[in-house]
Amino acid sequence: MEFASNDGAEEDLYAAFEPESENAFAASPRNYVSETHEVGGGGAVNPLMQAPPSRWGATSIGSAWGVPGSRVGTMGGGVGAARPMTSNRGVGFNAALTQFNSGAIFDPAGQGRTAMAMGPAPPLKKRGENSPEEQCAEVEKLIHKLIEESAMLALQKDYGSALEKAKEASKKERQLCKQREQLGLADQINADLTYAVHFNLAVPYQNHQLYTDALNTYSLILRNLQFSQAARLRINMGNIHVAQGRYLLAIKMYRLTLDETPTASRELRHRLLRSIGNAFVKLG
Incomplete structure (x- = not known):
């Protein structure tokens, strides 16, 4: 009886270490104790003599390989609603219904049908002749x-x-x-x-x-x-002054035109210089 009381004390001593919830990661693949022992005839079970809790064998290891509709999981490995894989076909396009083999036109929005239902556009309004x-x-x-x-x-x-x-x-x-x-x-x-x-x-x-x-x-x-290009008309005015014998006015018109003529217009500048020289010659 003394040993029985000691065993009861030991039972009370280690009772606090009994796990409250099952831990799948701490489960043991083997059952070390196959029988329960009764101590003191009281029917109490010593937790130290029990096998650790385990879910080994509770579920069978299966595989979705070869099952239609199965997919490869994500890296997270979470179990959730199955997400369909990405489609390999373009939305609204069918190679068998192109304009080259069936006469159909690619129109996913149906704008062509709307235009046909509305009919042709009305003619533009002409402005009044008056x-x-x-x-x-x-x-x-x-x-x-x-x-x-x-x-x-x-x-x-x-x-x-x-x-x-x-x-x-x-x-x-x-x-x-x-x-x-x-x-x-x-x-x-x-x-x-x-x-x-x-x-x-x-x-x-x-x-x-x-x-x-x-x-x-x-x-x-x-x-x-x-x-902007009206300055060149002074050449014609200079020619009129030459025809009237007013050479000084003609030289003035030629020089005004020469000052406004860019250097890139070499031919025009040469002709103006020649006209100025001829006017000086006639002026004497």
Whole structure:
């Protein structure tokens, strides 16, 4: 009985070391004690004589190799809902339904069907023929036609008819500018057309030996700051002064043009220097 009481004390001494929860990692693959021992006839089981808790054999080791629908797990090894593998086909594209073999067109959004349902687009609305813009455009076409006719007549040495066409073009161009200003379309005034009309008027004046009118027209062009290349017209003004025998004014015009001529235009500079020299020679 004394030994039985001692065993009971030892039982109480080591009872605190009994694990409260199962630990799968601490499980032992073997069962060291196969029988339970009763001490003192009380039916109590000594925990030191029990085998450690283990889940060995509780579950079978299986493999998903070869099972349809199985996949390789991630590196984390977690067990969760199976995620499908990435598709190897493009969404909305099928090689068997291309426009080369079946006549179909790649249209995943169905825009083609929508366009077919809506029908063709309505035709664009035409601007009215009596609108101010259309009227001004027609007048511009007429002015261009008059300029071309005047140039052709001047080429044929018909300076009188060329001058009449040039005057008519100049008159219509002034009317066009006034009309656009009245309609609030001053920003649509064509500066290039104005330059062409005045230059085409000055040349017939010069060819018809109306030097005063020609000089006034050239001066009108030079006073307009919108014409960046108008400085070269001083050469024509110098030629008119030479024809009138006013060589000093001609030299002045040639020199003004020479000062504004870039060095890259060597041929023009040489001609200006030659004209200046000839004017000095005639001046004596």
